[in-house]
């Protein structure tokens with residue numbers, strides 16, 4: 001990955017900031033992505049990463065960039081978030097999301113929402129407009145109404161493709177013992193960013209596991225599990241089997257390894273391996289350090305990811321795949 005990028009900068013803050021590069025990394029979920037969805041997933045993550053970078057180039061913060069990148073994927077029906085989310089055992093949508101700002105460790109989250117097209121923006125509103133860090137279900141929808149956020153009929157979020165997949169896989173139960181390398185599983189979307197001022201942020205959004213029990217909340221909206229951001233150590237967004245990620249607090253675990261001197265890639269690999277060894281869980285993570293080092297790592301069959309830095313777009317789907325495109329200036 002882009003390890004070593006940005007290392008060794010020891011100049012004064014202002015000088016450092018003026019030279020600092022910005023980076024946005026996104027994932028579209030770690031799971032056994034079928035080949036027929038591969039191109040759409042890759043195109044989707046590339047578009048999301050570029051949307052995030054445009055925000056930074058216009059002077060937006062890392063927080064603005066991750067919200068925009070995740071909204072782009074929530075609006076894209078190929079991903080399990082917002083429009084196109086997977087259905088629970090009752091055949092209903094229940095969405096979870098988190099956003100976190102590395103400046104002051106502020107975070108906001110929503111869980112089990114059914115009528116919100118962009119849960120990541122509602123999570124941001126929870127962070128910025130309430131004294132709380134998470135709202136769930138009906139209360140979250142009431143809050144959305146109270147701030148004038150558009151709610152949608154839940155059926156609008158359900159695609160014909162997902163309805164058919166749900167019918168087909170109705171008997172799948174994705175448990176802790178089950179490898180996430182199953183096409184019964186589907187996963188989340190997420191973004192991490194480092195802005196030109198040196199601030200980091202993360203966001204994660206999901207429809208959760210197909211056929212989950214009504215009311216089940218996975219890792220995505222839980223701080224330290226589905227995501228974490230701290231300007232002192234970095235930002236992480238996780239994807240994979242939620243119950244496993246919750247057990248090992250994956251996002252914080254990765255940052256803890258980085259705080260003890262591990263590189264972003266080693267910290268991610270060690271933590272994902274620990275999750276596999278200890279609880280037989282698989283998944284993936286995207287990480288950015290305050291230095292600009294970043295990594296996209298997974299233990300599932302595939303994970304769609306993309307990263308933009310210095311007008312270069314990196315992306316991949318298969319293990320160890322890292323493709324490169326030059327973006328126009």
Ligand code: GLY
Nearest residue numbers: 208218240241242
């Ligand atoms: N990683 C998403 C979920 O398990 O809900």
